Amino acid sequence: xxxxxxxxxxxxxxxxxxxxxxxxxxxxxxxxxxxxxxxxxxxxxxxxxxxxxxxxxxxxxxxxxxxxxxxxxxxxxxxxxxxxxxxxxxxxxxxxxxxxxxxxxxxxxxxxxxxxxxxxxxxxxxxxxxxxxxxxxxxxxxxxxxxxxxxxx
Amino acid sequence: xxxxxxxxxxxxxxxxxxxxxxxxxxxxxxxxxxxxxxxxxxxxxxxxxxxxxxxxxxxxxxxxxxxx
Numbered sequence: 001x002x003x004x005x006x007x008x009x010x011x012x013x014x015x016x017x018x019x020x021x022x023x024x025x026x027x028x029x030x031x032x033x034x035x036x037x038x039x040x041x042x043x044x045x046x047x048x049x050x051x052x053x054x055x056x057x058x059x060x061x062x063x064x065x066x067x068x069x070x071x072x073x074x075x076x077x078x079x080x081x082x083x084x085x086x087x088x089x090x091x092x093x094x095x096x097x098x099x100x101x102x103x104x105x106x107x108x109x110x111x112x113x114x115x116x117x118x119x120x121x122x123x124x125x126x127x128x129x130x131x132x133x134x135x136x137x138x139x140x141x142x143x144x145x146x147x148x149x150x151x152x153x
Numbered sequence: 154x155x156x157x158x159x160x161x162x163x164x165x166x167x168x169x170x171x172x173x174x175x176x177x178x179x180x181x182x183x184x185x186x187x188x189x190x191x192x193x194x195x196x197x198x199x200x201x202x203x204x205x206x207x208x209x210x211x212x213x214x215x216x217x218x219x220x221x
Contacts, residue, residue: 004214019218022220026221031163039198042196044220056206064203067189069177069178071178078188082208148167152169
């Protein structure tokens with residue numbers, strides 16, 4: 001997702017990471033009990049995972065996250081007026097890239113004089129499941145996170 | 154703030170009865186209608202808002218997530 005952000009940064013496309021709650025808390029990254037701890041975890045996300053986009057924190061009660069469906073790793077695209085034009089219950093950089101390219105093309109078509117009317121579409125997208133990488137993340141969180149994930153599924 | 158809500162939202166173990174209730178994507182705002190605004194904080198602990206973010210560009214990508 002950093003690459004998508006960089007790719008479109010000069011085309012009036014902003015990109016942020018919105019920090020929510022710990023989906024798989026472990027011994028190394030416990031569940032959140034304070035904003036101070038949430039800031040620490042968000043800085044660790046930046047430093048360990050190399051997130052280069054601006055990281056913004058939700059409130060401790062997850063007011064924003066809950067209002068938008070509270071999925072653990074979803075992505076949304078908003079227009080300047082605050083209207084969602086894309087929402088996905090999981091994050092896939094290719095899916096987001098396609099959506100941005102489409103939206104930019106709509107702008108170009110409008111500039112060319114075409115009359116454009118919005119419509120709704122639903123589509124099933126597909127993402128790569130990298131279980132090895134996912135488990136590395138769980139192990140980083142702590143043995144408890146690995147054990148609980150294995151027991152849950 | 155509601156301390157019970159904070160505790161339930163920030164669940165301490167990944168078990169279905171604790172994470173399942175938060176999977177509410179089907180109840181999320183529709184595309185094409187203005188989304189709700191909320192306060193947010195940057196890593197320097199300055200308060201801003203989702204609307205302040207989305208108003209800065211033609212489009213804004215928002216990825217939700219956490220370290221874990």
